[in-house]
Amino acid sequence: MFIPSLFIFSLLFASSQASVVDFCVADLSLPNGPAGYSCKKPSTVTENDFAYSGLVPGNTSNIIKAAVTPAFDAQFPGVNGLGISIARIDLAVDGVIPMHTHPGASEILIVIQGTICAGFISSFDNVIYLKTLYKGDVMVFPQGLLHFQINSGTTTALAYASFGSANPGLQIVDFAFFKNNLPTELLAKTTFLDIAQIKKLKAVLGGTN
Amino acid sequence: MFIPSLFIFSLLFASSQASVVDFCVADLSLPNGPAGYSCKKPSTVTENDFAYSGLVPGNTSNIIKAAVTPAFDAQFPGVNGLGISIARIDLAVDGVIPMHTHPGASEILIVIQGTICAGFISSFDNVIYLKTLYKGDVMVFPQGLLHFQINSGTTTALAYASFGSANPGLQIVDFAFFKNNLPTELLAKTTFLDIAQIKKLKAVLGGTN
Amino acid sequence: MFIPSLFIFSLLFASSQASVVDFCVADLSLPNGPAGYSCKKPSTVTENDFAYSGLVPGNTSNIIKAAVTPAFDAQFPGVNGLGISIARIDLAVDGVIPMHTHPGASEILIVIQGTICAGFISSFDNVIYLKTLYKGDVMVFPQGLLHFQINSGTTTALAYASFGSANPGLQIVDFAFFKNNLPTELLAKTTFLDIAQIKKLKAVLGGTN
Amino acid sequence: MFIPSLFIFSLLFASSQASVVDFCVADLSLPNGPAGYSCKKPSTVTENDFAYSGLVPGNTSNIIKAAVTPAFDAQFPGVNGLGISIARIDLAVDGVIPMHTHPGASEILIVIQGTICAGFISSFDNVIYLKTLYKGDVMVFPQGLLHFQINSGTTTALAYASFGSANPGLQIVDFAFFKNNLPTELLAKTTFLDIAQIKKLKAVLGGTN
Amino acid sequence: MFIPSLFIFSLLFASSQASVVDFCVADLSLPNGPAGYSCKKPSTVTENDFAYSGLVPGNTSNIIKAAVTPAFDAQFPGVNGLGISIARIDLAVDGVIPMHTHPGASEILIVIQGTICAGFISSFDNVIYLKTLYKGDVMVFPQGLLHFQINSGTTTALAYASFGSANPGLQIVDFAFFKNNLPTELLAKTTFLDIAQIKKLKAVLGGTN
Amino acid sequence: MFIPSLFIFSLLFASSQASVVDFCVADLSLPNGPAGYSCKKPSTVTENDFAYSGLVPGNTSNIIKAAVTPAFDAQFPGVNGLGISIARIDLAVDGVIPMHTHPGASEILIVIQGTICAGFISSFDNVIYLKTLYKGDVMVFPQGLLHFQINSGTTTALAYASFGSANPGLQIVDFAFFKNNLPTELLAKTTFLDIAQIKKLKAVLGGTN
CATH class of the missing domain: 2.60.120.10 (Jelly Rolls)
Structure with missing residues (x-):
């Protein structure tokens, strides 16, 4: 084929303003938002x-x-x-x-x-x-x-x-129920579990109240 | 203002092919899909x-x-x-x-x-x-x-x-655990609840196995 | 059941890098983005x-x-x-x-x-x-x-x-039409409302021009 | 390069169950849904x-x-x-x-x-x-x-x-207000327009009531 | 706990109109739409x-x-x-x-x-x-x-x-270029590949034109 | 109509906390996120x-x-x-x-x-x-x-x-293949193109390796 010169080819899509369109590698040091973390600068992204x-x-x-x-x-x-x-x-x-x-x-x-x-x-x-x-x-x-x-x-x-x-x-039911300070009475009332059962599992998993 | 005639106004947006863009009232008699039910014909939709x-x-x-x-x-x-x-x-x-x-x-x-x-x-x-x-x-x-x-x-x-x-x-934990045929042993193993507790609540809620 | 010890349980899902997955309470002091506000740090979130x-x-x-x-x-x-x-x-x-x-x-x-x-x-x-x-x-x-x-x-x-x-x-039509500096002639031309009607409502709602 | 035979190449991605993944040309004869029309069969799609x-x-x-x-x-x-x-x-x-x-x-x-x-x-x-x-x-x-x-x-x-x-x-305000049977009194109450103005535009655009 | 009776419990969420909310198993026999296939009837869904x-x-x-x-x-x-x-x-x-x-x-x-x-x-x-x-x-x-x-x-x-x-x-570049009837001249013009190269790969992959 | 006073009208939707709901003009000086750039302050936005x-x-x-x-x-x-x-x-x-x-x-x-x-x-x-x-x-x-x-x-x-x-x-196949440092042998292996063809186009487009 007839490909005379390189440098003019680069004119095709020359935007002075760079923009990363393909990915958004998380910059964990910045605040995140509802759609995820802020993007790292492309020049710092590696394989x-x-x-x-x-x-x-x-x-x-x-x-x-x-x-x-x-x-x-x-x-x-x-x-x-x-x-x-x-x-x-x-x-x-x-x-x-x-x-x-x-x-x-x-x-x-x-x-x-x-x-x-x-x-x-x-x-x-x-x-x-x-x-x-x-x-x-x-x-x-x-x-x-x-x-x-x-x-x-x-x-x-x-x-x-x-x-x-x-x-x-990842919400594990046992952790959500028994590994925090959710009051036992409230948990019993909202799960129908016996108080003794709740206290037993709270003891194992480190829950209080 | 200068509003000479009605009929030509209607030429503005005359599409021969009708299309409902504003809403999609469910036709519960048709199969639904991942995004919801099929739409009722607009002519049958009422307030x-x-x-x-x-x-x-x-x-x-x-x-x-x-x-x-x-x-x-x-x-x-x-x-x-x-x-x-x-x-x-x-x-x-x-x-x-x-x-x-x-x-x-x-x-x-x-x-x-x-x-x-x-x-x-x-x-x-x-x-x-x-x-x-x-x-x-x-x-x-x-x-x-x-x-x-x-x-x-x-x-x-x-x-x-x-x-x-x-x-x-709406997934109620008690129903999910105790109001079906999920085997008691399996439930005990995956919830750490005592067998007796499970059987008690299965009895109340109608669960089997 | 057979629950020997607590501390090993906590190994299940130990990620050294914390991440809030469940919600993103708005930090109104930071710039927002197309998907909403940045998230408050989880440790500062309360009920x-x-x-x-x-x-x-x-x-x-x-x-x-x-x-x-x-x-x-x-x-x-x-x-x-x-x-x-x-x-x-x-x-x-x-x-x-x-x-x-x-x-x-x-x-x-x-x-x-x-x-x-x-x-x-x-x-x-x-x-x-x-x-x-x-x-x-x-x-x-x-x-x-x-x-x-x-x-x-x-x-x-x-x-x-x-x-x-x-x-x-919330875009209220009366506010959008009559409570700003949208020129009266332009509004008349794009709404077919009479000049007098526009001026009357602009006077009431505080619009100019 | 070393490309010995054609037929075995076609084994790469042979799914017996066809599926159109790239587009979904509207079949306007079927009911539509919240995400749009049903797709025409791929074999009937043309340029x-x-x-x-x-x-x-x-x-x-x-x-x-x-x-x-x-x-x-x-x-x-x-x-x-x-x-x-x-x-x-x-x-x-x-x-x-x-x-x-x-x-x-x-x-x-x-x-x-x-x-x-x-x-x-x-x-x-x-x-x-x-x-x-x-x-x-x-x-x-x-x-x-x-x-x-x-x-x-x-x-x-x-x-x-x-x-x-x-x-x-496409919702044109004039059409929405004046080209249907929305009662004049109700329209006046919800737009602050004068009755005379409403009647004038309803007459032009074909609205009733 | 104090759980007197089963039958009244079932009143909690009794909707006469069934609806599948959790999944939408594809019914491959129905037309699909932009969001995927229609859902199988829940009663026919199995593990x-x-x-x-x-x-x-x-x-x-x-x-x-x-x-x-x-x-x-x-x-x-x-x-x-x-x-x-x-x-x-x-x-x-x-x-x-x-x-x-x-x-x-x-x-x-x-x-x-x-x-x-x-x-x-x-x-x-x-x-x-x-x-x-x-x-x-x-x-x-x-x-x-x-x-x-x-x-x-x-x-x-x-x-x-x-x-x-x-x-x-799955769009494989070689297949897209060489395993169909895309005219060789057009492909050469839009890929800068040599005609000989194109013909060689078309021969291998079954492309025509 | 009966429109007594202006100032009380402004009570309708008085939120002390401003929020831009209609658009999010990109502030290119801030980090972007998965959904796009952060929004400019509304007061700095112009036509x-x-x-x-x-x-x-x-x-x-x-x-x-x-x-x-x-x-x-x-x-x-x-x-x-x-x-x-x-x-x-x-x-x-x-x-x-x-x-x-x-x-x-x-x-x-x-x-x-x-x-x-x-x-x-x-x-x-x-x-x-x-x-x-x-x-x-x-x-x-x-x-x-x-x-x-x-x-x-x-x-x-x-x-x-x-x-x-x-x-x-915008991913141009020729640029992706020939205008970077993707090794020629690897490119040949993954595209079936001849080495000579690859070297020819790399020379034109500035690719190395």
Whole structure:
């Protein structure tokens, strides 16, 4: 072809005013807003903002024999403004991710290793959707609904959860109920749980009142 | 002014192909989609599609001494596609709206009569935000978070809850846990509740397994 | 159940980088953006950010015998980023909320007291949807359309308007036309109103030119 | 390079279930929904769905000496679901596009020929933003705000208006007030216009009551 | 606690008009719309709609030594309307996912096995962001940008790609240029590629003209 | 009518806390966020923020005999947050806008002068949609898809492109491939282009490696 010269080509789209259109890597040092964090200056963005190596095996030597390791915007600034994120889930034998919701995102779980029994509860008629998932299986949990995962096999299980938000949130019912200073009487009244049950779990989880 | 004739004026915006741009009143007889119901033909829409008189006092002669009466898209077709809806909340003395979430909407509560203690739990550090609300007070509950309302006064209370969705959903934790066939063992494992506690509430609420 | 120890439980979701995912209370001292105000630091947020007691009876001793009292993001910082807000409407006998639009939000009106005649005008064929609303009735006004409310009863009327935006805007046609320096000739040309009519209303509302 | 065979290449992304991901050309024969019309079957879509030749000069032999010719989803099915559309504006000498809003879209006007005086009114303090636009100038009108265009030159003017919606709507204040059966008394009460003024314009525009 | 009876509890939220609020499983037999497919009737939805076992190892005995196996809405109806999906990527030794875009979604890649060199090109200054990813590493590719993945290790590689759309699309540049009937002259003119180069790749990929 | 006094009218909507609801003119001196730039203080906004005269004829004395002149948010701050923008396209005889995408926006092209052959490629089955457009014709290019425009007439051509984003981006395939430091071997591997072809175009466009 007939390509005579380089320098004139660069005239095609010469805007004196630079603007980053493709991404908005989070600048965690600035105040955030309803749509996410402010963007880092493009000249300071590198490939390391878009990759993350922190999804290492979690420590499952705990009561739930499980660990959730997030790569949300606060850990992985490259996803800011892009509406997606991911987390690693480790489940030792008998491990459990207790009943929880993500207030602002749907989730897809992909099982990498082991066997996981997962389920969610519909807000319509309280229907349970329950599946045993094997290596390579995926399951979707619609936004905001109560769901859980348990290791239903005999070996360690590993899964990744991808989310439709850079910051999906995680509200674990047990923590919300028993790991704060919500008064026991109020909690009993709004959950129908017995006082003794509440006090027992508050003691375990560190709740007061 | 100089306004010579009517008929030519109508030429301004004469499109042979009619299109409803302003609203999309739900046609509940057609399949719905991710964004809501299909629209009724404009020629069949009347003012009655945009008004609703069904927010009458709810029957609070029940265990929670409370009633929620919705005007969501299924009851009030005019809100379809507009991203808002409303519900009436009646609380008899000692009435409670138990711990619940709206999976897809934030809520503003406005107290019309009586005194209501309301609260929500943040997914960050499980912080409780708790307020006693009097006539005329409003409170906002961010999307997807666990919250509750109780009548904390000595008279009947009335409130309206407005939502940022035509179909906000309502997931009551007690119903989700105890009013279905979710196996007791599985529920115990994912909530840390005692088996006895679960069986007791399943018995009350009609849950099986 | 078998809950051996507390401290290991806290390992479940330990992110060194805090992030508020659930809400974004407006920091009105910082610049806002297209999606709303910047978020207050979570440690400074209290329950008072989520509740508002300013929806007191408005002063209706004015020409329209009406008052609109907003709880939008600028007054009620907790709604920032949540896409909802509310306002109180007081109508004395013969009170009128004149023809207006909310440029960026749909509205649901709930009548608390009195009788209100409300209506909106479709942009398609200029159809009027007009209803007389009694205590407990609701009506929805689709986004951006001209609408109005008048007290059509014999007593004071009270209503709340909920919106699908934290900042719905309010453009009153009379104010937009007659309460600024829009030149009379230009206004006549673009509205077909008589010069005398324009001058009369400009005099009343304080418009110039 | 080393490219041995064709047929195995086609294995890369062979989904037995076809799905159109790129566009959703409107099937105007099916009911529409809140997000737009249903999609035509991909096999019936042609290049003619994505191009439109109907933006021909409008007839300006009318009272406003102007014409608006839309290419919205109902005329130009290819824009369905894509959130954009366009219209042609012809203004004869002294032509006027009267005060109007687009309830659901912002607009950019580009002047192709002639001189246009355009303005919009902010809902905040009723500030007027007014500009005389020459060939090649653009002006943006934020969503839902009252605005107008007039031919302020001595020749015919031509402009295109592009919108951030496939169906932006068009609510002309004069039509909304005077070209329907909205009762004169009610209109007077909600606009402060004189009865005589209303009757005069209703007579011109065909309004009743 | 004091829970006298079951049947009255069910009065709390008794809406005669059923409505599915939590999800919208695709009914692939109905026309789709801009927001996705119509919803299946809730009574026909089962747990199998929310899980998918089709992400099996792809056949990499092809020219690119790679395979992409999607779980988008057309394969995995449960993600319809939820704004997320996932795909499996198999890369044999020397395997390549050629330069491509997803027109409507950002992507997170998680490496399960092997070593992958991945990169994307910014539309601003054509900057390349290039990373070698090892087992457990993630990388994000912002919406619509050109990107690629190659097996840069000595063993088979496996990864999952999660997307912020139920139907992210996949436009492979080589396919778009050389695997259709786009005239060679036109392609040369719009890509600056040599005619011989174009004809060579058209021959391989099955393009005509 | 009965309009007694001005000053009381101003009580209608008196909020002590000002808030700009209608627009968010970009303050280019502040960091931007995922939804766009921060807003200028309303008191500093003028009509000049909403109009732009910079869409002047571009210099087409270059290799592609074409020029694109943008009025995106960085050039035209009034469009910030409004989701629309526009650009001017000049095509000399034989001018070409090479294969490109806008990663985050759909586009409507309107031909003002001359004859333009335009086309886009679907990601589904690589179908080409190709049209010759004459003065006054419009064509829509769905979001993120590869497309191009060439002057197919015998005179200079002029067109405007409107976008459904204030910052649509522009990724030209030739620039992305050949005008940076993407290693030739990697590019060959991910595009199947011959090394010689790549080196030839890198030489022209200034690419290295």
